[in-house]
Amino acid sequence: LKITWYALGVTPCVHGFGRMVSRKCLLVGASLLYLISWITISVRQFSEPPLTSIFAETRARSLHLERSYDLTPVGGKEEEVPSASPGSDSGATTVASTTATTTTTTTTAATAAPRIPLTTNDLQDLVRSNFFRDHGIRLKWIEERVERLAPLWRQAQQGLFAKRPDVFAQPKSILLFPGLVTEYSGYDFANNAYQGGFLGELIQWSDFIASLHLLGHKVTVMTTKSQLYTKVPRHSENLDFDLIFTDYLGLAAMRENGYYFMYKCRIRVLDSFGTEPIFNMRTRDFLFDKTASGFTNWNFEDTRQFCTLFPHTPDNSFLGFIVEKGSVNSSIERKNKAVIYGKDSGYVKGKEAFVQTIGEIVEIHSTFKTAAESPANIINHGLLTQPNLHKLLQQTKVFIGLSFPYDGPGPLEALANGCSFIQPVFKERVSSKNTPFLGGKPTARDLTSQLPYLEQFVGEPYVYTVDITDHDAVKGAIHKILQRTDWTPFVPYEFSQEGMMVRLSAYIRYQNFCDGRNLALGKTATASSTLRGHNPRDPLDGVINKETCFWSESTTSHWWTVDLGAEVTITKIRIINMLDWGIVKDWQTFIDPFSVSLLNSNGQQVANKQFSDARPFYVWRDLEYRAQFVRLDSLDYKASKYFVLCSVEVYGEDSRVIPWPDLTLLQTVVSKNGQSCTEACMDHTMVCEPSYWHAINTHPVLKTHFTCLETLHLEGRFEQIFPAYASKTDDRLNIRKGSCVTTAEHMLLSCAGGHDKFQRLCPCRRYTKGQVALPPET
16 A cells, blocks of 8 residues: 555656645545555455454454564565474574674664564573572572573574564563472472482473573562462462463462462463363362372363473473483494483383393493393493483484383483484373373373374484384384484474474463453442351452452352442353362352352343352353343252352453464364364374364354254263264263264363264364474464
8 A cells, every 4th residue: 555655646746746736646645545445445344254354353463463573584584484304403494693683674764663672681691690599409400401501592592583583572570480399399309300300390490491581571480488478469460470380389389378269360380291171170079080189170261271391282282391412523423322211220120122122233321320120231321411411322323212201301302412212102002091100190191102292293213113022123123223324413393492482482472361350359249148257349359368258157048249330241250169178068168059140230130050060160151241230149948058259250341362373273173983182183184272162162063064963062061072973872971863062161172082972073273393382374
């Protein structure tokens, strides 16, 4: 349109016409511009297909940051996101270490978009500050890793800024509470890191801190409960942090003081193995994990708030870590040697024949803490420092997996130092059902190999997944590895510094699990009765802990009502019953069953919903009603109970979250019987996208894929396989063959899980090569 205006309005005016004519030309040009703009917008409004028109505003809002900045890379045209191409260093195209500049482009000063300055945050400054020192040994190992990798991080930061300055836009204030190094953990991660202890979680925290700092975010870290309880306010309106990152151990400490419920939508949990929705939900009648371990039953409304070490499940957010590689030394000769993965010699037990088969071809080394029980043909080096481990790996051709540990960083580190990894395929899939180590963990994953990510997304010539009881297959894999001529280090792009910063920036910018303004906050409330010392307005004070809940007197009938002051559009209601399950049980405080009614300004009911199972909190969502009053009524008149409410939140039109990834990327896939949506999408070279469930959990969508003999909408049925089509009759669920079934339990919508009598309808999308967690063009 600017070009049209120039051609029609300006050009004729600079070719010898008089001043008066020139002004008329400009006026005519401006008028033509307005007319063309109006016609263009009108044509677009009436020509777009329905799906585009529905999501056009969403897409425009999600791209507002891109329009605010000049995204042309320094030095030329916009480059593609690098992909993990075999044989390339770090699994990606080389990123130039060009220091970003803030010079203007060829556009004039009046029209040039503001440039984002490269953040001055430097990891060396962070290390020299009190950020780590104030916490002593608790963060010592993390500090050492950050300092060791600082030059590589800075290089990646500068290279990324040259291509994607938008990644550094809109810094936020972020609180970190790594529970594994607090007194709450019960396991001394900090000291054991120097004695052969688990490192995966510490590696992730280290790389996460480095990424946040270099992206320009303001980061605060706390490592004791006393710091958390004294420095974090008890009222959400006074919180200075946009996001809170913790882990399961930190989450448990936060639950003790009520922070968990108060700040739940802002919390992200670093979770090594992942948490599937069915393990996340708890009610009185439903507890999938019968052991009720500390890793389950948190009742997050969206399990994408769990951040994993590997892309285990699309139900969570893949945070990842950085694969560290040693400095390439051309004088080091790579020999026919193999190194065993793991620090415990006990891993060899039961795998002696596998190790012996490899030992007939190459020399075998290990880094066991003790070699007391290891076979005599293994050369043990003991625990090595990181530089010495890298030197050993660069002399080696084969890295040997012995089935355990699962999903650790070691194999990727071996690939980054030029080795190939050989790992066992699990003929009987490994899961919590047959492996004590996975027992109590909040996942029903069936592991097909020691590190499924490398099996699925990398493969040969870097990874060989074999039956270790088949000696010919083992020998064949070893001979293939020895025939390699190019030992260039390989790192998938998503495990590089740049890849992690891109992914983390996308999560922080686009993921939003919070609602809008709570319309009930501070409003007037009344109740049928009130226990001494309490007030019906207690659930409306914005403070969520067991000391500030409303209690009625113990009777057989209860009601409670909040007046919003005027009729408003209500889209979502969240009710928190009681935070302590022990009190719920001992004091008979269940409000189950009960109903929620929406009343207009005249007191007439416009909507009603009943809840028939006791749980810590309830959500009534996807509403579109005008109402002034929200009323809760107990429905069990048989026994006296206390009516307890810790919080009632009411949300309006501003609570609608912009979907990300963009809904126009949605592609539906019908699963096979018994197949999960994770597997069904992967069969079509796509990933399951949990943010799309709301768009397909409807009967009209099911009817476009199946011939539905009847439609069912299940409430209070705790299954994670819906929406789905019943290809066979299921007597347990009382569902007939040919039924199309949706679910009211939004918290159980999951990419995991399958059933041999149902075909699932799955929400899939394409993904970026080498960056599986992100959609294309992110």
